Amino acid sequence: MENATPSRTALGVARMRALHQFSPQAGLFRDPYAIAILGEAAPAAQELEQEDERRQRMRLFVASRARFAEDWLAAAVLRGVRQLVVLGAGLDTFSLRNPYRDLSVFEVDHPATQAWKRKCIADSGLAEPAATRFVPVDFERQSLSAELAAAGLQSTAPAFFIWLGVVPYLTKEAILKTLSWIAGVPGSEVVFDYSEPAANRDAAGQAALAFHAARVASVGEPWISFFVPAELAISMGELGFDEIEDIESGDIAARFSEAPKGMTNNSGGGHIIRARRTA
Template sequence: MKTDKTSRTAQYMALFRALETERDANDKLFSDHYAIHFLEAKLRFAARMSKYSIIRKYICNTIQKKIPGALSSGIARTKYIDDLLQSTVANGVTQVIILGAGFDTRALRLDFLESIPVIEIDHPNTSNFKTETYKSRIGNLSKNIEFYQIDFNKQSLEELAAQHNFDFTKPTTVIWEGVTNYLTEDAIKNTFSFIAKFTTNSYVIFTYVHKKILENPCSFLGGEKLLENLDKLEEKWTFGFRPEELSNYLKQFGILLLEDMGATEYRAKYLPNRAENGYEFYRAAMAIKQ
């Protein structure tokens, strides 16, 4: 991705959350009234018009044809991560860090985070766009949210932590959503090493893609076309895990895998009445620092 623009895929995820917000109260997993503010004009218009069932059906069918399974996977995964995060807070977490925060709005929309410090870390371009959008659309933000900027070409997470005096003694949950598939293996290792600095009973909630999608895209519905489109957007996927190897991989950092679900599983859990195929390669996991 070019460094002078925000992620197109982040826009799509915000669109998915905005579409979910327009559903009837008894038919939606969550509401995110902030997501729509991050959308370009035509996507914002589409989200607002989706309150009409015939238009919603057209939008959802169009998304399913272009990116099979992405919409339902994205919505179910959002709710799954929300619930995982809430469980960690119930277990004593007193600080949340969101790596590569993008257009994540959990710090604002989840009531159980109101009194918990939330640190969002992202590239300066995305972070500036987000904070300016918040200021212009929402006004003053809660004092529990901090926005820190990092250019990984110039600075490490350790340097950022030293600059801002991170407290590694606080039980912390790190959310790392929609990022690992864009990184190198060294960057993955460095990030898990950083996460491992936090105290015992800290958590990491992260997403990843099945390594098989990178090796043989045709093995998944819509996989080949998806990777081609990502290349055109200059948002190429570069890294994946094999689910059966993830637990052992994390052990080298003193981190224990607790949960690991693919799209088929979290869709079945949260959207049993919205049958949709595709995106089975996109997974979400939670682990704990021992």
């Protein structure tokens, strides 16, 4: 992503979430603002007819990771967590849909992407949520902890972190540095997604990786970091997380009845992971 322009892949993800609302699997993740926030860039229902299997799998993965994250957030709120940090928020609409009256939301994103998101909200005739604080941060160049502290995050109180569609675009150094800081927040919990390297995949998985990687690279936002699940689990444990749940994209159908049976094949190589520090 160029420093002065908003993320092209964030737009692509937002369009998938919006298109999902027209799909037979819409019950997997319902988002009443997904279409509105895009304005003229919103997809038409007819675009579902143009989906091939790879695009459908990616759309369902995008929808399911959001569903997982918000389900886990609901459980955290029941435990008393009152701070949510959305890292790399893009055009995510949770802050507009936030059902928790006393949950403070901190949206973190690249300055250009965040300015674009706020303009999309205004252009759609929507109001910025009063409980949300927008925090512009360049993950590779700025201190996440310092910027969040300045925005009012209480680092001594539990916080829930949603970090979707971001990790593959960052260096491993930046990823582990961020996770290390999150682990240092008492009662912290984080949900993020990642992708396995080509060497870990079968032929179908390698083809899927090549297809999607080429698409994001073509808009100047290449995937640069991949993780082997067992090695990532060890790293997470070393950082201090003692409760880790890692779900392969192929297990989505087993969790949600709305997902088609064909999703049981994990050739996509994507993972959704939840990690919590309880000690």
